[in-house]
Amino acid sequence: MISVSIRPHVNAGKEHAEKMRGWKAELETLNAESFSKIMAEVHEVMELSGRSKLSDRRTFSNDVLRLEISGPNEDHLSVIDVPGIFKNTTEGVTTKANIDLVRDMVHGYMRNPRSVILTVVPSNVDIATQEIVEMARELDPNGDRTLGVLTKPDLVDKGAENVIIDIISGKRSGNKVQWSVVRNPGQQDLLDQNTGRQSEVEFFRDRSPWNTLDKDRVGVDALRIRLQEVITTRTRHEFPKVKAKISKRLQVSRQIFNSLGTKRDTIEKQRAFLISLVEQFQKIVSYAIAANYGADNIFNKPELRIATEVARRSDVFSEQIEKWGHKRQFEYQANVTAPPVEYASSPTPTLFTPRPTPHSLRDYFEDAISQDNEDKGEDNKGGEPKIEVRTTADKEDLEDVLHPQKSLLLPGAEIMSWLENEYRASRGFELGTFRLTLLPAILKE
Template sequence: MKEVYEVMELSGPGGKSDEKTFLNDVLQLEISGPDEDHLSVIDVPGIFKNTTEGVTTKNDIETVRDMVYSYMRNPRSIMLTVVPANVDIATQEIVEMARELDQDGERTLGQDLLDQNTDRQSETRFFRDVSPWNTLEKERVGISALRTRLQEVITTRIRHEFPKVKAEISKRLQVSRRMLQALGTERDTPEKQRAFLVGLATQYERVTSHAMSANYGADDLFDKHKELRIATIVAQRNDVFSSNMEFWGHERDADSDDEIFDDKRKKKVNIRTTTDKDDLEDIIQPQEYLLSPSLGITYWLKTLYQDSRGFELGTFASTLLPAIMKEQSKKWDLVALGYISDIMVMTHSYVLCLLEAICVDERIKSGLVSVLMDGLLDRYRKARDQVVFLLNIEEIKPSSHIK
C-alpha cells in the first residue's frame, strides 16, 4: 500500500502531506482461484460532511459523494451499506441515498460496524457469547451469513438483469456487424482499392440523385441526417430570398397603412441564415444585416426630378430612370451575396454529411475530403463570381460590402 500511495500521489503512508487525499482513479486488484466468488467488490470511501484541516477539503466532500453515487446508481450494483452500530441510522446519509436509488430494497444490504475495542477473539465466539449480539438470528450475522446473503442477492440480480444484458449485447453486436459490413471487403490490392472507391462514388451519386429530386423515402439516411434534404433546404432558402427582396431589397418605400409593411419597417434582417464555416471563410459573405427601407419615396422622386430637369417639355429625361434604379437597388448586392453564401454553406454541409454517413473509416473520409476540397472551393468561388457578374450586368455596382 505504501507503493500505491506513492504511485497514485496520495497523502498517507508512503505519500507526501501536500498531496491529495482522494482521487477518481481506481486501484484494481484481481484475485482468482477455484474457490473465489465471481464478483467485483468496490470499496469506496465513506461519505463525510466536515473537513479536517490539512487532510480534506470541501472539494473532497463532493468528490467522494459523486464517486459513491456513480457506483450506487448502477442498477446492476449491489449496495452494501456499512454504518456504525452505535449511532442513529436515521442520521446516516448513505442509507438515505440507498433508499432513493433502490426504493424496494432489492439490491441493498445493511451491515453494522462494531466498535474496534470490542472483545472479539473470533467472530463465531463473539456472536455466540457476547450480549446482546448473541440474541440475533444466526443466519443474519457474521461473514458466513453475509456471504450466503450476497450470493442470493447476486443470483437474483443476475436473473433480473440478464435479459437486459443480453439485449444490450445483441444491439452492440448488430452495430459492430453493420460497421464491419460498411468497411467492405479486404482492400489489399490496387484493384480492390479502386473497386471500393468506385462503390463509394456510386453510393454518393445514388443518394445525391434522390436528394436532388426530393425522393427522401428512398434511403434511411434522409431520416437520420436532415442536412441531406438539400432540395428542401434550398427551396426554403429561396423563399427567404424572395421575401428579403420584396420587403427589404429596396432603398425607399412609400408611406403605407399596411401593418405588414409597418411591422417589417420596425426591424432589421440578417442577410445570412446559416452559420459560418471555417473552410469557406475567404469565400462567403460576412454576417451583416439590412435596414428597413426609408419612407417617403414620393417626396424623394419629386426632389430627384426637380434636381435633374433639363429642357424637355411635359416629360422627364431618360437619364432619370437609371439614377432611380441605381439608388433603389443598393441592397441587391448584400441580398444576393448573402443568398449565394448560404447556398454554399448548405452544399458544403451536405457534402461533408454524406461522406460522413457512407464512410465508416475516418481515415478514408478525411482523405476524400482533402482530395475534394480544392475542387469544391473552386466551384464555390465560381458561383460567387457569377452572382457578382449578374449584378454588374444589371449595372448594379457592388458596394464596399462585397469582399
C-alpha cells in the first residue's frame, strides 16, 4: 500500500497548512505513469512551477511530499530526498533566495544526530569542490553517520579512474567517510524502461578497473547492506537518548492526563467535578485573603498574592491622596516627592521619581510634568500640568469594574497667595479684620 500526503512546514500559515494536510492520495502500485500523475497533481496543490513554467510560481518549497510505502517485506526507515545545493541561478527558474532556502533545508536535515547522511557525488567531478561533502564533514567529523555514494562511474575520463578507486578503497588520507559506487540506469535505459540492476552488475563485473574493487563497495545491493549496518549502529547509539526523551514526554503526558481528573461521562459526575473546581477556587481565594501563601504553590507568583497587593495599593493610594489629593498647596517642603512619571508602561510602575529641588512649588510641578511629556513625546503647549489617576494598564476583562483613566490638574498655587487674593476680592467696610462671610467662601473652595 502506498500513501501520498504533504506535510506542511512548521512555520506555514494556518490556511496553507490546512490545505496541504487536506490533500491525500492512495496508490496500489508505483510506476512511472502513476508517479508522473501524482507529481503533476502535487505541483498544482503546492503551487510549484513545473511543466507549465509559470513565472509567478516558486521552484522550491519547505513543505514535504511524503510517500509512505507499507508492507510486510518493506524496510523500516525513512529516506529524505533533498534538492542538490547550487550556487548559480537560472533565469525564470531559480533565484538567490532559492540558494539559501535549499542550503538551509539540507543543513536542517543533516544536523539531526539521528539521521544518516548520504552524500551523493558524481564520479566525474572533483569531490574536493563539492560543498555537500564539506557540510557533512563539519556536522559529522568522525564520519560515524555519513556514507559517501559515487555515481556515473562510466563517465569518468580515461586515466582518472585510479583517483576514484583510491577514494573508494579508503587510500586517500584524511578521508574518514566510507565510499561506495553505483551505476544508475542511463537516459537510454529509462527510455527503454530498462530500470533493472542487471546492467549495473555487468558493468562492475566486466569493466576495468571497476571490477578490481571489493564487492561490498560496488552496486546498489552492497550499498543497501552497508546502509543497514550504519542504521543499526546509529540506532544502538541513539536509543538511550530516544528512550529518555520518550520517557520525559510520557511523564508530561501523564501529568496532563491526571490533571483532567476522573471520567465525567454522566451529569452527576460533571456536577461533582464543577463543584470540586469551585471548592478548590474558593480555598485558594481564602488563602489569598488570609495571606496564607505557604498553603499552595500557586502563590509562588507574586501577582496572585492578593492581600499583599491590596495592602500595597492602599499605601500607594494613601501617599497619592496625601501628596496630590488637595486643590491648594501649602508652603513647599523639601521632602515633597515628584508625581508619577510612568503609568501603564510597566507591570510594576515607578510611583515616585525624585527631581532636583526647584525654586517654587509651581515650578516643581511644571518641571515634573514637562519632563513626563517629553518622555512620552507629548507637548503640553502651555496647558495646565496634570496627573493621571491610574498607574496600571487597562484590562479588557475588567472594563466594567475599573474606573476609566482620567487626567486631573495638579494642586494649584501656594495657599497663602490664594488666600490673599480671596481676601482682597471679598473686602468690605470692616476695619482691622475680615468679614465672617469670607470663611464659608474659602471652605467651599
